[in-house]
Amino acid sequence: MPRTLLAFAIGFGAALAAGWGAFPRVLYQKKVQPIEFRHKTHAAKSGTSACGDCHALRDDGGFGGIPATASCAGCHGEPMGATKAEAALVNDYVKPHRETPWLVYARQPANVRFSHAIHTRLAGLKCAECHGAQGETDAVKPYEVNRISGYSRDIWGRSMSRLRRAPHEGMKMTDCEDCHRKRGVEAGCLGCHQ
């Protein structure tokens, strides 16, 4: 009997190790952003720390998202410094007028409708409440994509168990629902889906 118990324990332990250790590594694929970007440096040089200065709302209420290459061209029309990253930005994107294929951490699928206008203007939410303090980062973190669903790992959150996670971590529907419940804001299915 003890040998049977031991075998059971080994099986149990191996499954735990595989499920918590190996599985996330297999499930998520790491990808590197096409070019480097430092929020901190840009904020310091441009003298602004307001997210909306670069990530602006349009007049029609749509969200501009990541600035287009054209807005980089103002400073990066010619390489500023001799780094490889700088050369890549100018030669690969700015000069040929190509948009940078950024991997967007907070990208929701096509069926999700998220109105930045409603959340920031009407509800008064700060950007960092959902996105974390991105503006203070000094490098872009690697992007991890779920091989099955194609979602960014930031949607589920870093923590596989989703038990202990930072307030801004996780962008699944349950996270939206939690916040809505806390604030007592009702939004039907098609309030947030399209």
Added chain:
Amino acid sequence: MASYAVADRRWIERGVERTSTLRFALWLVPWALLLALGVYAAGLCLRFGLNQTNMDNRFPFGLWIFLDLSIIALGAGAFFTGFLVYILKFKELKAVLNTAVVVGFICYSGAVGILMIDVGQPLRAWFTFWHPNTHSMLTEVTFCITCYLVVLLFEYIPVLLRNRQLRRVPSFLIFEHRLHLLVPVLAAVGTLLSFFHQGSLGGLYGVLRGRPFAFREGIAIWPSTFFLFILSAIAAGPSFLLLITSLVEKVTGRKLVEFSVLCRLGRISGLLTAVYVAAKAVDTLAWLNRTSPSLGFAPWEFYSYKPFGTWLMLAEIVLFGLVPAVLLLHPKTASRRGWLISAALLVCGGILLNRFILTVQTLALPTLAFDEFVSYLPSWQEVASFGAVVAYGVIVYSLSYRYLPLFPQEKREGYRVSGR
């Protein structure tokens, strides 16, 4: 071949006679082919979508739903026999209990299998458990059927473990024994679950306000069809068991249960059918005179679309209800094998007809003033998928019959002679 036969023989219960390995294999071949064809058809549906079927937007439910509802009703014998044996202590029905469990398991697992093909997105079917809509009859059905299938599995496992070879594994024997103690509890749980889902299946159509042919008023949240379905299922369950047992006796040429057991099943079925027919008649009258007119519909108009005339309603209530009830309750006819089987056939046919009327006729009938009466014929993929369920049932039952003690009394003296 011979060595296979010897090996095969070792798995068969000692002291019972079973056909030769070769004959058994030959018997399985056509069913296996049917199963393979059906699995292929089901694969087509899963791979390319439900355009493989002949269902459409006006006929969104078709053959599969009709047959799901039918086999779940026929499989009601499983829970009801358990209920009779363990709760009401009808000891002599123990003779058909194992067969009832196997038949029930086949019916329910087959129905769940077909449902998984029938839904457009099976990989999302679990959303029903995660985001259930508690107002939906289908939620109730899904929960109860899933739970009851687990119950049936636990009822089936002890039978399985009683196999001559499996029995030799000591831990299996212990497990089987423990499970066996649980069986009365399982029977009670199964009864509760079954009452709910048999009823909910009836409610499925009864709640459809937008389909005044099916819509029924009722008690609290349950339309009258909820109760009618329970009644009709427990009426037909024993009849179906009677038919299956007789059929197995006929096919194998062996006497498996005492005739008195069959008579008992017949009597129970007859009694419940009589109650059902009375309830159904009252319900139909209430619907004709109250429910349907209150929604703005002239109920008799529903019967003006050929071939679904009033004859169908009369056939359902009289020919497939009243007649077998009388046959099963009258002492003279109830004690003759021929009459008994004919009456059981009528009861089972009646339940098929009832499910057909509710699922197919309801959808064929127009609702809007400018609607047309629509028709539908299943595609070969639909028929073949269902054929696979039948083949699966035959194969599972055949294997169970050959290797498991479905009829424990079979070994006793007096059963060795041919039943015929």
Added chain:
Amino acid sequence: MKPSRRNLLALGGGAMAGVVFTPLPWKLLDDTAIWTQNWPWIPQPARGPVEVKAAACSLCPHGCGLQVRMAAGFPVGVSGAPAHPVSGGALCPLAFGAHQLNWHPRRLHEVRRRGRAASWDAASMALRAAAAEGPVAVIDGRPGRGASAILRDFAGKSGAYITAPGPEERSLAPYAAWSGVPASALGYDLESARTIISFGAPLLDGWGTPGRFTRLWSTHAAGLGDPELRLIQIEPGLSHTATLAWRWVPARPGSDAALAAGLARVLVEERLVPAKGPVPATSVADAAGAAGLPADAIVELARMIAQRAPALAISVDGEPAVAALNLLLGGGIVQRRETAAPQAAAIAPRAVVIDATVPWEYEPASGAEVFRFAAWDGGGSKADWLLPAPGFLEEITEHPSAPGSAVASYALSPALMDAPADVRGAAAFVGGTPADAVLARCQEIFRARNGGLYRRGAKDAVPLASLESAARLQDELLAGAVWVDDPAGSRKVRCELKEWPAAAAGTHRGGWADAWSAPVLPPLATKLYQESNLREVPARSRI
């Protein structure tokens, strides 16, 4: 130490028990469900802002005003331009799916000579060689454009410039013959009419500018027991127009001429109209016999027509007797203020160049080498050369007066997306510069200083005199403005009719899909005839 079977079972059992306490099964369940919601083979729309651009529809010659929603450089939706002076904001059902046409499977991407791939150079050489051997006819589907001038000039050198009339112009043919004014400069004064007798013209179903008669009908006739505008439909079957008409007269097929004559006779004999011009010889009884109607019904119909003047009679296939009846009723046919090219005399051309604006069904004279421009291949073509033209919204298009309109107008539509690499229009192919021609047409309008400019969404026109230059006019037109002539510029056409005309055999039926000249329907038209029972399957759908 050899593991027993029992140990293996325990190991497996332990693993199974353990895995339940890891994210693995649950995450897989979740992710596979999410996978089904985002299947990679199912396209999703691009992200990004939507911009609304003004344009005009080039599917048919009516040039309805469009608002095109653009996202990521491609059109994603079409709607009518509100208060557009030509279309009044209305569009036909086909326009709503027109922005998808450029990706139609029948789109032409390369030059084809009798089904085989060829080159523009080869086509060019073949045309030059043909021109050297004999006259070249050029067929234009939309005269009055700057590009038309290029085509006319090219044809003028050695051949004939021929216009291919649409259904409205075909119905105006008798007036053209009797007045000498080309049908492309004639129009119907629908707006003044208070009774309209339509001999089979699908007035509410794709005949004429979509926003014109339907708007009149919906404001002055729809749903009213005694409408201000009475529509009398004479048609054998219950068409869409017939069922919506104030009165439907189911006359026998082919009896239009007899019925028109019978009506004219009653009108004259009962002095319901001032008698002028010739009187038909047909008796009311003959007309009744031909139409399959009681004689009383014809008398009653004639009285009904005369009751509320002015009345206008329209024949779908240009039946001369109907035109004569219309003249008797007072006309309602106007001549727009524009210089229309006269129809050339018939010649036997060596080669025919067919512009992309010409309906696909157009059958050129046999024996000629056919150079056919089209954006889409309608199939069954007898063209020797199939030349790929720019598609919907892929080039600047000109929109002269809509066929059958009462006043002259001119609009431009900008190119909202890039055309495929190897497409060309007929005007450029024959050596012209369409851009110059457009500016030249603008200069013509600007110099004449007639009418005014309706800017996008504006109810009132800006006088042309307020613009500083023709180039400015062109810019305004490209931004969605429409030039419309002063209504006073159109005048009633004068017809000389010596005797009651003999019946002409007309076969044209008309209908919603016929209103369109291109060879294929937008894919979404399946909603109308394949996925609903609204329309019969059009013969030309070919999707």
Added chain:
Amino acid sequence: MKKRRYGMVIDLDRCTGCGACSVACAAENNVPPAAPRATERTGITPLRVQPVSNGASGPARREVFIPLMCMQCGEHTPCVSVCPQQAVEVDSATGIVTQMPQRCLGCRYCMTACPYHARYFNWWDPEWPAGMEKTLNPGVATRMRGVVEKCNLCHSRLHAAEDKAAAANQREVNPADYVPACVEACPTGAILFGDLADETSAVARAARAPQAFRLLEKLGTEPKVYYRSNRPWVRALAEPRTVPAKEVQRG
């Protein structure tokens, strides 16, 4: 934000049966063109126009064209209560019956429940000719095979209107910004759209007119799509059919 009840009144006397609404609806909502084998019973037409005749033959015969879409039932909404996994709901803020295809498992129970046949199943995966996917309307996710869809009253247009209002710090949507595609497309202006909860709105007034009616009103589902006609035989179409099929011929 105040509670609204979006609805419409469709003037059947003005409908010419052109089908512009149907095509505009499909384009707006990224409905694909029909699959090759699709028919009028397997296609996807969230708005379809149904020709209906008065049953007469000869010169007395007339037809009416009835645009049919989701009736946006407000009470006993047949589809909402039956969905096992809450893929359908009546939006409390707008009264719109909303369908979430991404939640749907494709059991089609809602389709059997709907008396108006306003729900459509995706029998095929949507397919567009190569390149045509560039014309898909942003703001509306495409659906996949095996799910049910229906008219959501051009919900993406409501989203855009809400976004626009929010950008201007407004909570209330400007009614002129939210007009469904079919309403916009109708060449005769036969469809009146607006907030039925606002008693003073044109649509609420039209819905109260004696010529207004709703289909199968006695079912008690309180549809928010009204029709109107001056013709009594057209108004009679609100009631269920009382004459057997073979006696009524359809155009």
